[in-house]
Amino acid sequence: MAISVQKAIDIISNLNINTNFEIIPIENALTRICAQEVIANSFLPKFNNSAMDGYAIIYGNKDNELKIIDTIFAGDDNKKILEENTCIKIMTGARVPENTSAIIPIEDIQELNDNKIKITQNAKEFQHIRYIGEDIKKDDILINIGEEINFSKITLLSSQGISHIKVFKKPKIVVFSSGEELKLHYEKIEDHQIYNSNTPTFIARAKELGCDVRFIGQAKDSIEAIKELVENSLDADLIITSGGVSVGDADFTREAFNELDFKILFDGIQIKPGKPTIFGKIKNTYILNLPGNPLASALIFELFGKLIIQKLLASNEIYQNYILGKIDQTFKTKKGRVTVIPGMFDGEYFSISPNRSPGMVSVLSLCNSMIILDDEVERIEKERLVKILPINWKFLSTKEKDFYTHE
Numbered sequence: 001m002a003i004s005v006q007k008a009i010d011i012i013s014n015l016n017i018n019t020n021f022e023i024i025p026i027e028n029a030l031t032r033i034c035a036q037e038v039i040a041n042s043f044l045p046k047f048n049n050s051a052m053d054g055y056a057i058i059y060g061n062k063d064n065e066l067k068i069i070d071t072i073f074a075g076d077d078n079k080k081i082l083e084e085n086t087c088i089k090i091m092t093g094a095r096v097p098e099n100t101s102a103i104i105p106i107e108d109i110q111e112l113n114d115n116k117i118k119i120t121q122n123a124k125e126f127q128h129i130r131y132i133g134e135d136i137k138k139d140d141i142l143i144n145i146g147e148e149i150n151f152s153k154i155t156l157l158s159s160q161g162i163s164h165i166k167v168f169k170k171p172k173i174v175v176f177s178s179g180e181e182l183k184l185h186y187e188k189i190e191d192h193q194i195y196n197s198n199t200p201t202f203i204a205r206a207k208e209l210g211c212d213v214r215f216i217g218q219a220k221d222s223i224e225a226i227k228e229l230v231e232n233s234l235d236a237d238l239i240i241t242s243g244g245v246s247v248g249d250a251d252f253t254r255e256a257f258n259e260l261d262f263k264i265l266f267d268g269i270q271i272k273p274g275k276p277t278i279f280g281k282i283k284n285t286y287i288l289n290l291p292g293n294p295l296a297s298a299l300i301f302e303l304f305g306k307l308i309i310q311k312l313l314a315s316n317e318i319y320q321n322y323i324l325g326k327i328d329q330t331f332k333t334k335k336g337r338v339t340v341i342p343g344m345f346d347g348e349y350f351s352i353s354p355n356r357s358p359g360m361v362s363v364l365s366l367c368n369s370m371i372i373l374d375d376e377v378e379r380i381e382k383e384r385l386v387k388i389l390p391i392n393w394k395f396l397s398t399k400e401k402d403f404y405t406h407e
């Protein structure tokens with residue numbers, strides 16, 4: 001029995017995932033999910049320092065002639081302090097003398113004789129001093145468990161001198177295909193045969209999402225052949241396959257799974273396209289069987305498969321997020337089932353893809369997003385705001401959101 005979209009999401013978000021971790025150099029950590037709370041071990045800046053090339057002064061002396069008594073470069077361990085009516089030349093990033101109360105940029109002074117300067121512009125007390133800890137405080141949480149290590153996290157880690165980080169192991173995903181009419185792109189095909197485009201799509205997308213992906217081939221149309229491929233892959237966290245589950249005479253996938261003690265988590269989702277989606281588990285390996293129709297399988301992958309992968313990655317972003325944009329045309333549809341509509345969002349308007357039959361392969365190459373209509377929607381007026389779910393940009397949320405477009 002097909003379940004609701006909400007129920008499918010609940011099942012996915014409540015999956016109990018066994019996670020493993022490893023410790024790796026931060027250089028290799030990009031896109032990995034952090035498995036530890038990273039705490040700042042020092043203040044940043046570590047010391048008060050100059051934000052400008054200029055002169056450290058005592059603010060109360062700003063209207064006087066000031067004698068230059070020293071020069072400090074970034075990295076110097078200079079302990080000299082200012083005396084009345086003196087200044088110290090200082091470079092950007094250098095530690096400021098302890099009693100500095102302003103930095104005067106080099107552009108704002110006039111050089112006088114006798115190694116003296118005069119300030120020619122207005123100055124404010126404490127200007128151009130970067131204070132200890134104003135950026136990061138010691139013991140601040142820098143990265144939470146479940147956050148993805150991206151470039152800006154690498155900035156944090158390296159700024160603290162953290163060389164290694166604990167991350168969750170990449171999930172192992174196995175992809176195989178069934179359906180003897182399908183040939184892989186490197187095989188010769190006859191006129192009556194078609195290329196398998198789903199399998200390479202899942203492989204590419206699972207890799208993009210940060211998984212270790214293994215392709216184990218094409219099953220012949222027999223229960224035994226499919227069983228063999230599945231049994232061979234039970235070391236994986238997730239097996240993704242497509243097709244072979246509808247009512248056709250050559251649809252053996254379902255029987256093969258059943259013979260392997262398949263525990264069904266859901267069998268069918270009340271959604272269009274993509275109803276014949278099956279998700280379950282054989283031993284410790286999840287199995288996602290997507291519809292054979294290429295567009296249906298790709299959209300279902302985006303809506304549900306991506307969330308399953310986020311769970312397996314141990315990411316804390318396990319829900320869809322959306323962007324609000326206007327629809328560029330009035331749209332009519334039949335109500336009664338949640339509908340996924342692919343389209344192109346240009347930053348302001350969402351344009352529904354004119355082609356969107358579930359069996360098409362070309363559609364998503366011209367789309368960057370989708371909208372999800374709830375089962376009550378019959379008509380959406382032009383210019384109305386709709387909730388746009390990005391497809392090939394990762395735009396997810398740590399909180400579950402209502403992403404339906406309501407009438």
Ligand SMILES: Nc1nc2c(c(=O)[nH]1)N[C@H]1C(S)=C(S)[C@@H](COP(=O)(O)OP(=O)(O)OC[C@H]3O[C@@H](n4cnc5c(N)ncnc54)[C@H](O)[C@@H]3O)O[C@H]1N2
Nearest residue numbers: 179195196197198199243244245246276291292293294296
């Ligand atoms: N009598 C009925 N027929 C169908 C129903 C139905 O309810 N009653 N549902 C239709 C819907 S909706 C879908 S979706 C498909 C689901 O079929 P399967 O998931 O079992 O997939 P297949 O029958 O194997 O293939 C369907 C279609 O997709 C093409 N395909 C399959 N795999 C690939 C691949 N790896 N790469 C490219 N294209 C693929 C396949 O050639 C078929 O054209 O069933 C409908 N029929």
Ligand code: MOO
Nearest residue numbers: 273274293296358
């Ligand atoms: O529902 Mo099928 O999933 O239209 O392609």
